[in-house]
Amino acid sequence: LSAGSGEAIETAVVGLGYWGPNLARNVLMTPGMKLSGLCDLDRALLDAQVDLCPGAFATTRLDDLLDRSDLDAVVIATPVATHFELAKRALLAGKHVLVEKPLASNSKQAEELVTIAEERRLVLMVDHIFLYSPAVQKLAQMYHDGELGQLQFIDSVRINLGLIQQDVNVIWDLAPHDISIIDHILGRGPRSIRAVAPPSHYAGLTTMAHLHLDYGDDLMASVHVNWQSPVKIRHFLVGGTRRSALYNNLDQSEPLKLYDRGVDLVEGPEDRRRILVSYRSGDVLSPKIDKVEPLQNVMAEFSSCIREGRKPLSDGWSGLQLVRVLEAADRSLAANSASVEVDSA
Numbered sequence: 002l003s004a005g006s007g008e009a010i011e012t013a014v015v016g017l018g019y020w021g022p023n024l025a026r027n028v029l030m031t032p033g034m035k036l037s038g039l040c041d042l043d044r045a046l047l048d049a050q051v052d053l054c055p056g057a058f059a060t061t062r063l064d065d066l067l068d069r070s071d072l073d074a075v076v077i078a079t080p081v082a083t084h085f086e087l088a089k090r091a092l093l094a095g096k097h098v099l100v101e102k103p104l105a106s107n108s109k110q111a112e113e114l115v116t117i118a119e120e121r122r123l124v125l126m127v128d129h130i131f132l133y134s135p136a137v138q139k140l141a142q143m144y145h146d147g148e149l150g151q152l153q154f155i156d157s158v159r160i161n162l163g164l165i166q167q168d169v170n171v172i173w174d175l176a177p178h179d180i181s182i183i184d185h186i187l188g189r190g191p192r193s194i195r196a197v198a199p200p201s202h203y204a205g206l207t208t209m210a211h212l213h214l215d216y217g218d219d220l221m222a223s224v225h226v227n228w229q230s231p232v233k234i235r236h237f238l239v240g241g242t243r244r245s246a247l248y249n250n251l252d253q254s255e256p257l258k259l260y261d262r263g264v265d266l267v268e269g270p271e272d273r274r275r276i277l278v279s280y281r282s283g284d285v286l287s288p289k290i291d292k293v294e295p296l297q298n299v300m301a302e303f304s305s306c307i308r309e310g311r312k313p314l315s316d317g318w319s320g321l322q323l324v325r326v327l328e329a330a331d332r333s334l335a336a337n338s339a340s341v342e343v344d345s346a
């Protein structure tokens with residue numbers, strides 16, 4: 002496929018459980034992409050999707066798809082433990098790959114996928130979906146334009162009665178969202194992490210955790226993830242010296258709010274040894290946010306990267322970096338919540 006080619010990118014979706022059908026629907030909706038194949042080990046799920054995607058070749062065997070020379074790309078939405086093996090097979094078969102988050106179960110696997118994709122000049126993209134959310138894009142832009150000032154804290158809460166995964170803990174399942182947003186806004190990853198969780202009670206699986214991430218420059222981010230909360234909260238709060246912002250993706254009409262509120266702390270004169278506190282209490286502003294499904298933007302990025310031969314915003318490297326942070330979180334849990342450095346490239 003070349004940049005100007007009018008040919009459709011023939012794409013298959015692998016894994017049609019909870020999330021895969023959303024990816025399949027968005028492949029169908031993306032101009033220049035064609036949903037050519039569907040794959041799941043579960044025949045019933047496959048049959049249900051085939052009805053919605055007439056013309057797509059359906060199979061329970063990935064190799065049936067990979068053997069097809071007309072297939073250009075594979076989208077993987079299977080359990081995390083299978084990402085590496087399936088993505089590797091697809092890349093080795095010469096297919097561009099979009100894989101669900103997190104990229105793999107460990108950084109060694111993630112590194113191998115990045116290497117194979119680079120050697121073969123194939124697109125390897127990770128679905129860090131929130132980078133493609135118009136509200137997050139607006140927030141990142143405002144930060145870069147200096148509208149928030151210097152960041153003083155980031156506080157993210159992502160809790161609800163979650164779909165408890167069998168192969169990963171809650172940190173690996175939910176925190177990739179928060180961490181990818183923070184890394185994207187700041188343009189860098191955390192230096193170290195401290196993870197706190199109660200002793201595991203569900204078959205050794207951590208279902209709730211607090212993460213403290215040190216991004217340097219006096220900036221700490223706190224991320225709270227929980228699969229057991231009876232209420233659903235998605236609050237991503239960013240505190241800056243000029244303004245603060247709240248991103249709440251459950252608020253359909255006003256997902257982003259800017260607060261001209263905060264506290265200015267200034268050291269008093271030497272002899273008084275006091276901190277002078279002054280409060281700002283101004284307007285709350287709700288910027289206009291485009292109503293686009295983030296997965297639409299994900300597919301548009303995947304498709305244009307394939308055509309233009311460029312790296313996606315959420316490429317294999319960013320997927321690898323995120324896996325390193327998750328590994329550090331696990332090491333911190335194993336070390337009684339000690340602060341643990343994140344491996345760097």
Ligand SMILES: NC(=O)c1ccc[n+]([C@@H]2O[C@H](COP(=O)([O-])OP(=O)(O)OC[C@H]3O[C@@H](n4cnc5c(N)ncnc54)[C@H](O)[C@@H]3O)[C@@H](O)[C@H]2O)c1
Pocket residue numbers: 015016017018019020021040041042043046061063078079080081083087101102103128130164174
């Ligand atoms: N980006 C997001 O917002 C988001 C949301 C939910 C889930 N996810 C991710 O999507 C992935 C799947 O999650 P889910 O909740 O849909 O899981 P799920 O268990 O509901 O579905 C996984 C499907 O994969 C199939 N499968 C497993 N091994 C396979 C194989 N070798 N070949 C073909 N099919 C196979 C299973 O039969 C199942 O139908 C995970 O990586 C998860 O992290 C992402």
